[in-house]
Amino acid sequence: MAQPNKLDVLGLLQEHGAIVSGHFKLSSGLHSGTYVQTALVLQYPHLAQRIARSVASKFPQGAEVVISPALGAVVIGQEVARAKKARAIFMERIGGAMTLRRDFRLDRGERALVVEDVLTTGRSTGEVVNLARMYGAHVLGVAAIVDRSIGDLSLSVPCRSLISYPLQVYPPDQCPLCERKLPLQIPGTGAQSSGEQSSGEQYL
Numbered sequence: 001m002a003q004p005n006k007l008d009v010l011g012l013l014q015e016h017g018a019i020v021s022g023h024f025k026l027s028s029g030l031h032s033g034t035y036v037q038t039a040l041v042l043q044y045p046h047l048a049q050r051i052a053r054s055v056a057s058k059f060p061q062g063a064e065v066v067i068s069p070a071l072g073a074v075v076i077g078q079e080v081a082r083a084k085k086a087r088a089i090f091m092e093r094i095g096g097a098m099t100l101r102r103d104f105r106l107d108r109g110e111r112a113l114v115v116e117d118v119l120t121t122g123r124s125t126g127e128v129v130n131l132a133r134m135y136g137a138h139v140l141g142v143a144a145i146v147d148r149s150i151g152d153l154s155l156s157v158p159c160r161s162l163i164s165y166p167l168q169v170y171p172p173d174q175c176p177l178c179e180r181k182l183p184l185q186i187p188g189t190g191a192q193s194s195g196e197q198s199s200g201e202q203y204l
Contacts, residue, residue, distance in 0.1 A: 031175040066112070067115070068089070070091065070093060076116075080143065106132055126156075
């Protein structure tokens with residue numbers, strides 16, 4: 001099965017309506033005029049497998065465990081782990097902090113690869129990297145499908161993505177879309193937000 005190139009990945013996202021324009025509140029609390037919903041592509045296992053092989057190839061060295069930061073990256077993390085013949089685990093945000101649950105473990109010296117679907121600010125990803133290191137794992141780096149950041153992610157490990165798709169984000173109090181009074185949507189819920197904070201937010 002051939003691995004997709006950069007144009008293929010962007011084309012798949014566009015073909016499946018995964019790049020959406022509007023006024024969105026991201027899980028970081030920031031606002032954006034564009035949202036990337038990779039789940040619309042990853043819902044097809046044969047496409048998820050193709051993309052995962054390309055993601056896995058960004059770090060050709062062996063990995064013993066693949067870590068997904070929260071729900072959005074679980075599918076791609078599972079498929080990358082399959083390609084790497086590694087374990088697949090994920091972290092969850094509980095009480096504002098990333099943590100391991102469900103009897104997942106990280107062993108000292110274990111080679112770990114953190115896998116994301118979309119990188120925006122890198123905050124959650126950085127937390128996962130730091131926590132994995134606290135457990136004693138050796139973090140090879142961060143691999144992602146899409147890097148939509150426009151600045152330095154400030155990650156302490158190598159970060160490689162299939163495509164770079166920089167998109168502007170705004171603090172809520174400096175959002176031109178809010179000034180234009182465009183309806184604010186919360187991606188993945190089909191809901192609109194009347195406030196600027198929500199409980200249980202995860203920081204991408």
